[in-house]
Amino acid sequence: MTPARDDAHSDARRISASLTDPRIIDPRQELVRHDDLSEEELAQIVRLLAAMREWRDADQRLSFASRTHMKLNETDMRALRYIIASMNSGVPVTAGALSDHLHISTASTTKLLDRLERAGHVERRPHPTDRRAVTVEITPETHREVRRTMGLQHARRFEVVRSLSPKDRETVTRFLQDLSATTLAQAAEPLAAEPLQEQPLPATPESTALPAAETAPDASRG
Known part of the structure; x- marks a missing residue:
């Protein structure tokens, strides 16, 4: 080199x-004042x-690696986690409940379930009390795989949070809630009438060589 x-x-x-x-x-300091x-x-x-x-970035890389290994997209993984949580709670999962959780249409939910069923990740079964409905269950193999990846990671996060004092947990909770509020507020604001004009950056040989963490796909969670 x-x-x-x-x-x-x-x-x-x-x-x-x-x-x-x-x-x-x-x-x-047009947006962030720090001279004080x-x-x-x-x-x-x-x-x-x-x-x-x-x-x-680390969380996105792990999520991306898990989804790639199981040949799933982000919405697929969110659906599987919801199904697991519902089954653990003894609550039957219907397509309608899954549609509400994922904020997608009934038609999109049907396509998602068809895709997951073909891949062997879920099974449709008759509803225990409603003959007109069906429920969705995760297959044992996929359940074990999700627990091995995302479940294990959640367990490790739980241990980190448990190591904090009660006072520190409250501080961190408020901090994260305040951060979430800023994100939601930004999302609710209309676009500015006169957006800032971006100046073109000079081209360099390294302009396309982003760090690996920056190239990971955005794993938006619901």
């Missing part, structure tokens, strides 16, 4: 690591934001 390419990769890693630093992403913070406070906030981003 040439020195120029070494420098380009070093710059790419440095920029990738600074994507949560307002001094880099908003140097003129000490260097120590600002560094601490940036470390926390970076840790959140690392966790999100």
Whole structure:
């Protein structure tokens, strides 16, 4: 590898690591005011934001790997998790309940279930009390596979949360709820009448070489 390419990769890693630093992403403080913070406070906030981003990227990579292994998309995996939770609670899963949970149409739910049934992930069975309806159950093989991947990961997260003190759990809960509120508020806002004009970035040999974490698909959870 040439020195120029070494420098380009070093710059790419440095920029990738600074994507949560307002001094880099908003140097003129047009959106984020940070001149009232000490260097120590600002560094601490940036470390926390970076840790959140690392966790999100790691979670997306795990989810993507699990879905790829089982030949599923994100909606498929959400459906399987819902079916497992319902079966564990003794609640029959109908296509209508699954449609409501996934926020998709009845027709889309039917296609999803047809696809999962053909792949051997679910089975349709007569409803125990309603002769006009059918229920959906996950197959034992797929149940074991989901538990081995996503279930095990959830168990590890549970242990991390359990290690916190009750006070810290409350603090983290409020923090995450406040973050969720900002996301929901942003989603509810209409687009600006005059959107910001983006300036084209200069082309470089490394412009398409994004870090691996950035190329993972967005795993939006419901």
